[in-house]
Amino acid sequence: MEYFDFHTHAFTDSLAERAVGSLVGTSGIMPFTDGTLGGLKRLMAERSIGKAMILPIATKPKQQKNINNWAAEIMGDGIYCCGSVHPDAEDAAEEVERIKALGLCGVKFHSEYQMFCPDEERMFPIYEKISEAGLIAVFHGGWDPYCKGEVKATPKSFAHVAEQFPNMKIVAAHLGGMKLWDDVEEYIAGKFDNLWLDTGIVSKYIDDSRFLRIIKLHGIERVLFGSDCPWDDPADEIDLINRQPLNNKEKKLIFYKNAEMLINSVLEQE
Numbered sequence: 001m002e003y004f005d006f007h008t009h010a011f012t013d014s015l016a017e018r019a020v021g022s023l024v025g026t027s028g029i030m031p032f033t034d035g036t037l038g039g040l041k042r043l044m045a046e047r048s049i050g051k052a053m054i055l056p057i058a059t060k061p062k063q064q065k066n067i068n069n070w071a072a073e074i075m076g077d078g079i080y081c082c083g084s085v086h087p088d089a090e091d092a093a094e095e096v097e098r099i100k101a102l103g104l105c106g107v108k109f110h111s112e113y114q115m116f117c118p119d120e121e122r123m124f125p126i127y128e129k130i131s132e133a134g135l136i137a138v139f140h141g142g143w144d145p146y147c148k149g150e151v152k153a154t155p156k157s158f159a160h161v162a163e164q165f166p167n168m169k170i171v172a173a174h175l176g177g178m179k180l181w182d183d184v185e186e187y188i189a190g191k192f193d194n195l196w197l198d199t200g201i202v203s204k205y206i207d208d209s210r211f212l213r214i215i216k217l218h219g220i221e222r223v224l225f226g227s228d229c230p231w232d233d234p235a236d237e238i239d240l241i242n243r244q245p246l247n248n249k250e251k252k253l254i255f256y257k258n259a260e261m262l263i264n265s266v267l268e269q270e
Contacts, residue, residue, distance in 0.1 A: 001251065004051040004259040005044070005234050007173055007200035007226025010037045012070055020230070027145040031230035037074055040229060044078070047234045051078045051256070053226075055108040055138055055173075061089035068095065072102040080263060082106040082138055087116045087123060096129040105266050106136030106169070111152035112144050118153055119160035127161065131168040134269040136262065137161075138171040142178030155183040162192040169262065170195045171224065175202045181210055189217040196262065198226035199254075203240040212244050220250045224259050 011019045016035035024030060033039030037054075044052055056071055058064040064085050071081035083099035085092040085107055099107060107130055111118060118139055130137050141153050155177040162170055176184040176197045188195060197218055202211065215223045225241060227234035241254055 002256040003047070003049040003225060003234070003238065004053075004256040005049050005227050005229065006053045006171070006224040006259045007198045008040055008052045008054050008229045009035070009056070009231070010040045010054050010074075011035050013038075023146050023231075029145060029231055032233045033230035035230055037079070041079075043229060043234070047238070049234055051080065051259070052229075053105065053259070054079060054081045056081070056084050057108055057110045057113055058084040058086045058089075059110075059113045061086040061092075064089055064092070064095050065098075068099055068102060068104065071104055075103065080105050082108040082136065084108045085126060087114055087120075087126070093125050093129045096126060096133060096135070100133040100135060104135075105263055106130070106138055106171075108138045109153075110140040110144075112140065112147035112149075116152065118157040119164075124164070127165050127168055131165055134169075134266055136169045136171055136266060139173060141172040141174045141176050142180045144178070151177075151180070153177070155180055155187040158195065159187040159191065162188070162195045166192075166194055168194060169265070171198055171262075172196070173198045173200050173226065174228075175199060175206065175211070175214060176218075178202065179205055181206065181214065184214055185217065189214050190219060193222075196222045196224055196258070198224040199237045199241065200226040200228035201232040201237070203236040204232065208240070208243055211240065215244075215254075220246070220253050221258060223254050224262070225255045 020035035056067045068083040083104040085095045158172045227237045
């Protein structure tokens, strides 16, 4: 079986030790790599994963350009990257255009780190630029063990965004809302053709019956295998998917074909 892990993280070599150490201190969760690109590639090789999407996050406005430059530099040899913009950056919309020019695949948002709700109107000019560029908007979804306070990225907020921007390709990570499974089923599962769900680290927080119900309700063709590596071993999500009563065609769609089709829909516009 081929695998395209659509949800991974890595940091520059100079930043990785400090960034991973801080997140471990906050959550108590031990990583499965050292947080570097090299560490990710080694684990990919061990798990026979041929392709991966790296999702960097600009936690401050001043970080976005450097992060996006680095992401563009490491693309290739099975590594795909989204860029990131910060909602408080005055040039966030313009940076989306630069992300497109750099050849990146989309824009990664994390409401808890960037302090915004996905359906805030101040985000709409950024989404308009993403839609015009044909890029993917990737959102963290639901609870996050590394953050405290109210969950901002809710399934209901994704429903509002999908309604307002029907031409924007949206990926709601963590099956649309970690630990908000009732809301996932109520507000987004199976309701939007422009919205995909990834499986990042959900193996630790969902039972098999609920997982199967959500992916069937949403549609297998819009589910993406993802691990949230280094915060989970990709083998855990592979096992979760393999345990389900899915045929080989359905598993291929989740494990790599859906991701390839989504990426191709972006690259074909360049």
